[in-house]
Amino acid sequence: MSNLAQQMLIIDGLQADECDESVFAEWRKGGVTCVHMTCMEYTFDNTRAALSALSRWRRALRNHADLIRPARCADDILSAQAEGKTAVLLGFQNTLPLEDDLALAEIFYDLGIRVIQLTYNHQTLIGSGCQETVDTGLSLYGKRLVKEMNRLRMLVDTSHCGLKTTMDAIETSEAPIAVTHSNPASFASDVELTHRLKNDETLRALAKRGGMFGMALFPAMLPGGMRCTLQRFCDMVEHLVGIVGIEHVGLGTDFVWQRPLSYIKQVRTGRSTFDWAPVVPPKWPDWMKTPADFPRIIDELSGRGWKDDDIARFMGRNWLDFYRRVIG
Amino acid sequence: MSNLAQQMLIIDGLQADECDESVFAEWRKGGVTCVHMTCMEYTFDNTRAALSALSRWRRALRNHADLIRPARCADDILSAQAEGKTAVLLGFQNTLPLEDDLALAEIFYDLGIRVIQLTYNHQTLIGSGCQETVDTGLSLYGKRLVKEMNRLRMLVDTSHCGLKTTMDAIETSEAPIAVTHSNPASFASDVELTHRLKNDETLRALAKRGGMFGMALFPAMLPGGMRCTLQRFCDMVEHLVGIVGIEHVGLGTDFVWQRPLSYIKQVRTGRSTFDWAPVVPPKWPDWMKTPADFPRIIDELSGRGWKDDDIARFMGRNWLDFYRRVIG
Numbered sequence: 001m002s003n004l005a006q007q008m009l010i011i012d013g014l015q016a017d018e019c020d021e022s023v024f025a026e027w028r029k030g031g032v033t034c035v036h037m038t039c040m041e042y043t044f045d046n047t048r049a050a051l052s053a054l055s056r057w058r059r060a061l062r063n064h065a066d067l068i069r070p071a072r073c074a075d076d077i078l079s080a081q082a083e084g085k086t087a088v089l090l091g092f093q094n095t096l097p098l099e100d101d102l103a104l105a106e107i108f109y110d111l112g113i114r115v116i117q118l119t120y121n122h123q124t125l126i127g128s129g130c131q132e133t134v135d136t137g138l139s140l141y142g143k144r145l146v147k148e149m150n151r152l153r154m155l156v157d158t159s160h161c162g163l164k165t166t167m168d169a170i171e172t173s174e175a176p177i178a179v180t181h182s183n184p185a186s187f188a189s190d191v192e193l194t195h196r197l198k199n200d201e202t203l204r205a206l207a208k209r210g211g212m213f214g215m216a217l218f219p220a221m222l223p224g225g226m227r228c229t230l231q232r233f234c235d236m237v238e239h240l241v242g243i244v245g246i247e248h249v250g251l252g253t254d255f256v257w258q259r260p261l262s263y264i265k266q267v268r269t270g271r272s273t274f275d276w277a278p279v280v281p282p283k284w285p286d287w288m289k290t291p292a293d294f295p296r297i298i299d300e301l302s303g304r305g306w307k308d309d310d311i312a313r314f315m316g317r318n319w320l321d322f323y324r325r326v327i328g
Numbered sequence: 329m330s331n332l333a334q335q336m337l338i339i340d341g342l343q344a345d346e347c348d349e350s351v352f353a354e355w356r357k358g359g360v361t362c363v364h365m366t367c368m369e370y371t372f373d374n375t376r377a378a379l380s381a382l383s384r385w386r387r388a389l390r391n392h393a394d395l396i397r398p399a400r401c402a403d404d405i406l407s408a409q410a411e412g413k414t415a416v417l418l419g420f421q422n423t424l425p426l427e428d429d430l431a432l433a434e435i436f437y438d439l440g441i442r443v444i445q446l447t448y449n450h451q452t453l454i455g456s457g458c459q460e461t462v463d464t465g466l467s468l469y470g471k472r473l474v475k476e477m478n479r480l481r482m483l484v485d486t487s488h489c490g491l492k493t494t495m496d497a498i499e500t501s502e503a504p505i506a507v508t509h510s511n512p513a514s515f516a517s518d519v520e521l522t523h524r525l526k527n528d529e530t531l532r533a534l535a536k537r538g539g540m541f542g543m544a545l546f547p548a549m550l551p552g553g554m555r556c557t558l559q560r561f562c563d564m565v566e567h568l569v570g571i572v573g574i575e576h577v578g579l580g581t582d583f584v585w586q587r588p589l590s591y592i593k594q595v596r597t598g599r600s601t602f603d604w605a606p607v608v609p610p611k612w613p614d615w616m617k618t619p620a621d622f623p624r625i626i627d628e629l630s631g632r633g634w635k636d637d638d639i640a641r642f643m644g645r646n647w648l649d650f651y652r653r654v655i656g
Contacts, residue, residue, distance in 0.1 A: 044428040046374060100372040100424060101599040123453055123467035125600070136464045139451035141600035271429040272453070272469035 004302060004311070009033045009081060010294050011316035013214025013252030014159070014181040016043075016093065016267075019056050020258045023291075024067040027086040030292035033316060034077045034087040036115055036180060036252075042263065043093045043120045044270045047104060050097035054111055057090060070112060074324035089323070091115030091180075093160065095126040095145065102141070102148055109152045114327050115180070116149065117157035118142065118169060122272060127165035130195045135162030143172050150174045155326050159196075159214075159252070166202055175326045176210035181252035183216050184243065187236045188223035196221050200243055207244035212322045214252020215240065219282050221254070230287040234300050237314065246310050250318045255291060256282070332630060332639070337361045337409060338622050339644035341542025341580030342487070342509040344371075344421065344595075347381075347388050348586045352395040355414040357620035361644060362405045362415040364443055364508060364580075370591065371421045371448045372598045375432060378425035382439055385418060398440060402652035417651070419443030419508075421488065423454045423473065430472055437480045442655050443508070444477065445485040446470065446497060450600060455493035458523045463490030471500050478502045483654050487524075487542075487580070494530055503654045504538035509580035511544055512571065515564045516551035524549050528571055535572035540650045542580020543568065547610050549582070558615040558628050565629075565642065574638050578646045583619060584610070 010031055016038035017023045027035060041053045061070050069080050071087035080087035090112050098104040098116075105116070118138070121129040126142035128135040138146065146169055149156055156177040158166040169177050185197035198206075198213075206213060215237060222228035223236065240249055256264065265279045287296050294315070301311045338359055344366035345351045355363060369381045389398050397408050399415035408415035418440050426432040426444075433444070446466070449457040454470035456463040466474065474497055477484055484505040486494040497505055513525035526534075526541075534541060543565060550556035551564065568577055584592065593607045615624050622643070629639045 046427055048376075096428060099374055102601060103599065122469060123451070123464060125451055125453070128464065128467075132464070132467055134464045134467075136451060136456065136460070136462045139456075139460055139462075141450060144601055271431065273430060273472055 004298055004308065006031065008298060008312050009077075009316035009320060011077070011250065011319040012036065012255070012291065013178070013212070013250050013319055014038065015253060015255040015257065015291070016259070017255055018258035018260070018263075019060050021064055021067070023257050024060075024064050024086065026257065026290050026292050028067055028084075030290070030294045032086050032291050032294065033081045034071055034089060034319070036089040036091055038093045039090040039113065040092055040094070040097070042270075043267050045094070045097055047097055047099050050092065050108070054090070054108075054113070057088070058112070061088065072112060072114065073328050074320055077320055077323070089114055091117070091155070091157065093117045093157075094120040095124055098145070100125060100141075102144055105145060105148045105154065106152055109154055113154070115155040115157050115178075117159055117180070118145070118161050119165060120160045120270075121268070122270065127168065128162040129160055130162050132162060135164040137164040137168040138172060142168070146172045147174075153326065153328050155323070163199065163202055166198065167205060170205050170209055170211065173209075176212070176322070177206070178212045178214065178322070179206060180214040181216040181218070181254040182213070183221050183236060184240045186243075187239045190223050192220040192225060203240070203244050207248040210325070211248060212250060212318060213240065213244065213248055214250050214319075216252055216254045217284065217288050218254035219284055222285070226283045226285050228285055230285070230296060230300050234297070234304065237301075246313055247318055249314055251294075251297075251315065253288075253291070257290065332626055332636065334359065336626065336640050337405075337644035337648060339405070339578065339647040340364065340583070340619065341506070341540070341578050341647055342366065343581060343583040343585065343619070344587070345583055346586035346588070346591075347384050349392055349395070351585050352388075352392050352414065354585065354618050354620050356395055356412075358618070358622045360414050360619050360622065361409045362399055362417060362647070363619075364417040364419055366421045367418040367441065368420055368422070368425070370598070371595050373422070373425055375425055375427050378420065378436070382418070382436075382441070385416070386440070389416065400440060400442065401656050402648055405648055405651070417442055419445070419483070419485065421445045421485075422448040423452055426473070428453060428469075430469070430476055433473060433476045433482065434480060437482055441482070443483040443485050443506075445487055445508070446473070446489050446493060448488045448598075449596070450598065455496065456490040457488055458490050460490060463492040465492040465496040466500060470496070474500045475502075481654065481656050483651070491527065491530055494526065495533060498533050498537055498539065501537075504540070504650070505534070506540045506542065506650070507534060508542040509544040509546070509582040510541070511549050511564060512568045514571075515567045518551050520548040520553060531568070531572050535576040538653070539576065540578060540646060541568065541572065541576055542578050542647075544580055544582045545612065545616050546582035547612055550613070554611045554613050556613055558613070558624060562625070562628050562632065574641055575646055577642055579622075579625075579643065581616075581619070585618065
């Protein structure tokens with residue numbers, strides 16, 4: 001690892017890995033300071049299932065305290081850096097764990113959840129996902145949930161939401177919100193999951209309200225898929241920085257490291273259909289196979305003449321500052 | 329009870345009473361042949377809660393077999409009539425019991441559920457309720473659920489759905505659907521819950537596809553509320569018959585007989601808000617205090633010169649014929 005990488009705070013705006021020691025070890029190899037981690041068995045967990053997923057992470061945080069520690073506020077991330085550990089910020093990628101009950105937001109906050117994505121790909125009680133043909137925006141319950149999350153200082157994530165639901169959340173929330181793992185739609189057209197990208201109007205509205213955008217490395221959201229080069233990825237970073245400014249951009253890889261095939265199978269379509277698409281485990285670009293590859297991005301940006309301070313912002317400090325403002 | 333009432337098949341298109349012997353006794357007093365009964369603790373039950381509600385009804389059907397019997401098909405209703413019992417057709421007033429899993433429709437069918445209302449008042453994974461300001465129509469999952477219910481021969485109900493979701497269901501379903509408990513919006517403006525009424529366009533589309541409409545006696549859906557007279561209610565019946573034809577109209581009272589105050593409190597807003605409206609138990613018109621009052625409607629329609637055959641259709645035979653076509 002280069003000296004630059006060693007000094008730098010690295011924060012990943014979203015991973016959805018298996019809760020497993022091998023993942024934590026890989027984070028340490030990559031010098032990752034903090035990961036916002038999806039704390040769900042599947043992205044369709046109800047309350048009961050989400051409590052099990054939460055318990056599993058709590059046990060892991062106890063049993064592997066030499067590698068990881070909980071992140072309940074921004075200072076926990078700095079503590080992790082000082083201790084040479086990775087801070088784990090727990091979140092949900094769906095509001096199904098809340099079921100129909102607004103009161104569960106506070107319950108999950110008390111149990112350590114700090115981020116909730118308002119919908120996954122589909123329509124929920126809260127709003128609409130990016131796969132739906134009709135996007136409602138936020139429902140009555142959805143608007144109340146955003147206000148309740150504001151009160152609790154939970155971070156609102158809209159990565160998988162439809163554009164109207166995303167815009168409603170930006171406008172409804174008193175605190176800035178995040179798109180933790182997506183990419184700009186305006187950069188390239190050779191992307192598999194175009195519905196997962198955000199258009200420039202959304203990006204500008206997000207940044208105008210102080211929001212953060214995490215750039216995904218999930219192959220189906222990369223231009224050219226797994227054949228996307230590190231250079232082209234960094235071109236996309238520069239494209240986005242040109243639209244929203246350096247202070248609103250970070251990483252949000254969407255790693256699904258060590259997840260079983262059953263996860264990959266169900267996560268895209270859930271159980272709302274009997275016609276599951278064939279299961280193709282995502283193949284990542286050669287230059288980004290594990291979280292230990294993060295320093296390669298630092299080296300590429302440095303080679304392009306980026307200022308160290310801007311690289312540091314992109315690699316983690318923007319997320320740290322943002323978490324401090326929103327979560328505390 | 330008049331001779332006419334004694335000969336007549338009386339079917340109530342929806343009640344949401346407590347599962348209690350006193351209710352069954354009242355049905356017998358009113359000569360009620362069949363009730364489509366909401367089988368939920370609350371209209372926001374998840375899978376687990378719905379299974380408990382179902383179990384409670386199964387025990388009641390065993391323990392009070394002298395008064396009630398299950399209705400799994402149309403012939404069960406005729407058996408109930410021959411045996412002097414009330415047939416209970418079980419249904420859900422929401423799709424939350426299915427959670428995110430399309431496969432649960434078949435599971436609940438096998439357990440005796442024959443009717444599912446696609447949404448209650450709010451947005452769900454399936455579609456939008458009538459209280460939402462934006463109505464999505466059916467979601468991707470919603471369209472698949474309607475097809476699955478068609479395959480299983482379950483009846484689709486859209487009484488509490490928004491108008492777009494109702495229209496989507498009418499158009500998506502291969503079988504006719506029902507609005508089991510609502511009233512026509514075009515009859516009068518002095519109705520409290522105007523968003524629960526259906527406009528003429530919806531009524532005509534429903535009838536054109538062979539659908540059924542159950543007229544509600546719930547005071548907040550009656551013109552003038554609890555002060556609505558039997559005469560004015562029958563004027564509304566005649567108004568609706570003028571729009572859709574006698575063969576598409578029946579009763580769907582929406583009785584919530586013996587339900588505890590906690591049910592009345594939660595059923596309107598659920599747990600998606602902390603600002604519950606003050607609890608006011610509904611007061612029913614003097615001429616319709618219990619299911620035992622049904623014969624009064626027969627007498628009023630007879631006094632207006634309705635043909636016995638038309639009265640018989642309205643009071644129950646339309647529902648019987650419709651259930652036979654849709655459920656089998």
